[in-house]
Amino acid sequence: MAGESGIAAYYTPFLRVEKGAAREKDLRDLQQDLEFIKSQQSNICHCENADYSSSDDEAPHFYNVVPQVICKDAAEFRILVDDIQKLKKDCGFAPDEVFPQIDINMGCPFPMQAKSGRGSGILPRVDAVREILQEVASLSTPQQCHSERSDIELSATCCPTILSFKGAESSTVKADADLRQHDLRFSVKMRLGYIAPDECMTLLPLLNETPLAHITMHPRTGIQQYKGALDFAAFEAFYSQCRHPVIFNGDVTSLSDIQAIARRFPNLKGIMIGRGLLANPALAVQFQAQFPAQSQTSPLSALLKIHDSILDNYRKRLHNDAQVLDKIRPFWTYPAEAAQTQPQNSESILPKRIIKKIAKARNLSEYLDAVDDLRDTI
Numbered sequence: 539m540a541g542e543s544g545i546a547a548y549y550t551p552f553l554r555v556e557k558g559a560a561r562e563k564d565l566r567d568l569q570q571d572l573e574f575i576k577s578q579q580s581n582i583c584h585c586e587n588a589d590y591s592s593s594d595d596e597a598p599h600f601y602n603v604v605p606q607v608i609c610k611d612a613a614e615f616r617i618l619v620d621d622i623q624k625l626k627k628d629c630g631f632a633p634d635e636v637f638p639q640i641d642i643n644m645g646c647p648f649p650m651q652a653k654s655g656r657g658s659g660i661l662p663r664v665d666a667v668r669e670i671l672q673e674v675a676s677l678s679t680p681q682q683c684h685s686e687r688s689d690i691e692l693s694a695t696c697c698p699t700i701l702s703f704k705g706a707e708s709s710t711v712k713a714d715a716d717l718r719q720h721d722l723r724f725s726v727k728m729r730l731g732y733i734a735p736d737e738c739m740t741l742l743p744l745l746n747e748t749p750l751a752h753i754t755m756h757p758r759t760g761i762q763q764y765k766g767a768l769d770f771a772a773f774e775a776f777y778s779q780c781r782h783p784v785i786f787n788g789d790v791t792s793l794s795d796i797q798a799i800a801r802r803f804p805n806l807k808g809i810m811i812g813r814g815l816l817a818n819p820a821l822a823v824q825f826q827a828q829f830p831a832q833s834q835t836s837p838l839s840a841l842l843k844i845h846d847s848i849l850d851n852y853r854k855r856l857h858n859d860a861q862v863l864d865k866i867r868p869f870w871t872y873p874a875e876a877a878q879t880q881p882q883n884s885e886s887i888l889p890k891r892i893i894k895k896i897a898k899a900r901n902l903s904e905y906l907d908a909v910d911d912l913r914d915t916i
């Protein structure tokens with residue numbers, strides 16, 4: 539995918555089964571996305587790689603949400619897929635009009651999930667994975683989904699504040715075009731293993747023979763959670779033998795990280811960024827800014843622009859200033875952490891004095907004052 543496209547896709551927090559059906563809160567969150575899509579229907583696109591047009595004054599919007607499911611077996615998988623499809627229908631969309639892709643979480647390390655055989659906990663359970671992949675094959679096109687890509691795609695994960703980014707897709711691959719003719723396609727997000735880093739290699743033949751849009755790999759084991767170094771050797775082994783496009787995920791927090799990963803693994807389909815984008819939501823804009831055709835936006839301006847649109851949204855939805863403050867203040871948690879842990883990093887953009895003022899604000903007006911101080915530093 540074109541490097542200049544900034545954030546190409548946003549993966550939702552996982553949907554899970556509760557009392558024999560998709561959890562209601564998860565469906566409500568997804569429904570909000572669908573309502574947003576409805577409200578913007580004239581100027582957005584919902585399909586990865588599709589062309590789109592904008593009716594507003596700015597550059598076109600790009601809004602590509604991929605729902606994600608977590609399941610311990612094929613039965614749970616089927617329930618979640620069916621409930622997502624039903625929700626689309628209930629919201630008035632044709633099956634292939636929105637959410638053409640569903641991502642399967644085989645990477646979550648949280649003990650609650652992993653110990654019950656979901657997320658990374660499914661990786662040693664080869665039979666369960668096989669059955670899920672059989673379902674995938676039966677629900678998606680039998681055509682090959684393998685493709686080669688040379689440009690890097692950035693995607694966002696689990697940062698629900700980031701809904702749309704500017705950018706245009708300029709290169710498509712045939713496999714993606716073929717996939718779009720069908721109702722559904724699937725992708726997998728996984729770790730190297732739950733206990734051992736070679737569990738993924740045992741699963742690779744199964745994964746290779748299943749039609750998948752891509753596989754996102756976080757090169758740690760589940761029991762490592764977020765500790766320890768990324769295992770690049772194990773990633774390399776998987777990446778070089780995987781027949782699907784591979785997306786890298788893990789510890790990417792800066793432009794130089796993106797560049798280093800892209801250089802080291804030139805056949806990657808893309809890079810998925812979680813905490814790095816929460817710390818610096820402007821990372822994608824910085825990435826865009828490398829390309830001469832793109833307009834230059836300072837990281838802080840981009841961060842403030844995102845902040846302002848979220849604040850605007852909270853003000854519309856919430857009843858009073860205290861609630862708005864409660865919701866919006868945590869926006870700065872990750873950026874502040876990044877600024878404190880990497881004070882020498884030129885991409886750190888928040889002065890300590892202002893972080894403190896934001897943290898200490900006793901009401902919305904004091905908070906807005908602190909944010910204005912930030913604006914003045916641009």
Ligand SMILES: Cc1cc2nc3c(=O)[nH]c(=O)nc-3n(C[C@H](O)[C@H](O)[C@H](O)COP(=O)(O)O)c2cc1C
Binds near residue numbers: 696727
């Ligand atoms: C609080 C939290 C919630 C997460 N929830 C999900 C999730 O629902 N689905 C998912 O695929 N990954 C989830 N992740 C993992 C991230 O998507 C990502 O794989 C992980 O943070 C490593 O990438 P990073 O180093 O870029 O953050 C979560 C991570 C955190 C810290």
